[in-house]
Amino acid sequence: MSETGDMGLVVVGAAGRMGQTLIRAIHSIPGARVVGAVERTGSPYLGKDAGELAGIGIINVTIGDDPLPVFAKADGVLDFTVPAATVEFAGYAAQARIAHIIGTTGCSAEDNARIEAAARHATIVKSGNMSLGVNLLAVLVEQAARALDADDFDIEILEMHHKHKVDAPSGTALLLGEAAAAGRGISLAGNDVRSRDGHTGVRKPGTIGFASLRGGSVVGDHSVILAGTGERITLSHHAEDRAIFARGAVKAALWARAKKPGLYSMRDVLGLA
Numbered sequence: 144m145s146e147t148g149d150m151g152l153v154v155v156g157a158a159g160r161m162g163q164t165l166i167r168a169i170h171s172i173p174g175a176r177v178v179g180a181v182e183r184t185g186s187p188y189l190g191k192d193a194g195e196l197a198g199i200g201i202i203n204v205t206i207g208d209d210p211l212p213v214f215a216k217a218d219g220v221l222d223f224t225v226p227a228a229t230v231e232f233a234g235y236a237a238q239a240r241i242a243h244i245i246g247t248t249g250c251s252a253e254d255n256a257r258i259e260a261a262a263r264h265a266t267i268v269k270s271g272n273m274s275l276g277v278n279l280l281a282v283l284v285e286q287a288a289r290a291l292d293a294d295d296f297d298i299e300i301l302e303m304h305h306k307h308k309v310d311a312p313s314g315t316a317l318l319l320g321e322a323a324a325a326g327r328g329i330s331l332a333g334n335d336v337r338s339r340d341g342h343t344g345v346r347k348p349g350t351i352g353f354a355s356l357r358g359g360s361v362v363g364d365h366s367v368i369l370a371g372t373g374e375r376i377t378l379s380h381h382a383e384d385r386a387i388f389a390r391g392a393v394k395a396a397l398w399a400r401a402k403k404p405g406l407y408s409m410r411d412v413l414g415l416a
């Protein structure tokens with residue numbers, strides 16, 4: 144806990160697009176405080192003040208590359224980095240018995256198994272999208288997929304992101320795919336079609352298709368299309384500002400503080416489960 148009684152939070156990947164947005168969000172939200180900032184060894188941002196880098200002025204938190212001492216004095220860690228780093232941070236958060244909020248996408252099944260193991264000791268909230276809007280959209284997608292029969296309506300998920308994004312389909316697209324699959328009473332694994340190229344043959348009934356676009360500065364656009372014969376329903380979310388993800392992550396941290404170790408989702412945090 145920080146000296147003020149606020150929840151003391153460490154931001155890992157503090158110099159990244161989300162890292163800087165998180166520093167600004169924590170600074171503006173009552174009850175939370177930045178107590179540490181971590182970047183990878185060799186980062187040009189080591190030694191810089193995390194607040195100054197994020198554009199809010201000096202907050203006396205220097206960006207370092209050793210997570211252990213900062214985790215030891217914190218209540219939680221906000222992590223929007225890369226899968227290999229996230230798996231490592233999950234182990235450290237479990238050792239320190241602190242909350243770990245994971246926004247990192249592109250984790251493999253093996254990464255997820257290691258995160259699940261860490262959740263035996265740490266309270267982990269992991270979601271491909273921390274915004275209220277997308278998590279509400281997931282509930283609506285599940286309802287629509289349940290209501291519209293697979294014989295009559297095909298489900299396709301389209302996402303577009305900025306040109307710097309490295310994983311596809313996006314974590315959000317997969318989260319929405321999981322919601323659609325749950326509505327249909329099937330598992331997404333084995334029923335997903337992640338890309339199409341060449342002579343693909345006709346669409347296999349009951350599958351859930353994905354398409355990914357990349358370009359420019361798009362923060363995150365997602366559409367779930369339920370395509371029937373003669374009609375089409377499109378459920379969409381457009382993220383205009385990364386602050387929506389950062390605010391969700393801080394909300395998740397404050398929620399997780401009072402929770403027992405385990406692996407939770409943003410739907411749990413928002414009461415939409």
Ligand SMILES: NC(=O)C1=CN([C@@H]2O[C@H](COP(=O)(O)OP(=O)(O)OC[C@H]3O[C@@H](n4cnc5c(N)ncnc54)[C@H](OP(=O)(O)O)[C@@H]3O)[C@@H](O)[C@H]2O)C=CC1
Binds near residue numbers: 186
């Ligand atoms: N769940 C959600 O709501 C959201 C999830 N995301 C996800 O968050 C992740 C990050 O996105 P974004 O901020 O755009 O990406 P960035 O590349 O801008 O930021 C990632 C940061 O993590 C740093 N990093 C890499 N390895 C380590 C390490 N071992 N220790 C500490 N820091 C490390 C990177 O450093 P360097 O560049 O020097 O390698 C970089 O500064 C992605 O997976 C993205 O999909 C993004 C937005 C919302």
Ligand SMILES: O=C(O)C1=N[C@H](C(=O)O)C[C@H](O)C1
Binds near residue numbers: 271313
């Ligand atoms: O990389 C991003 O930027 C984003 N990643 C998340 C995802 O993979 O869905 C969330 C958001 O769409 C932005």
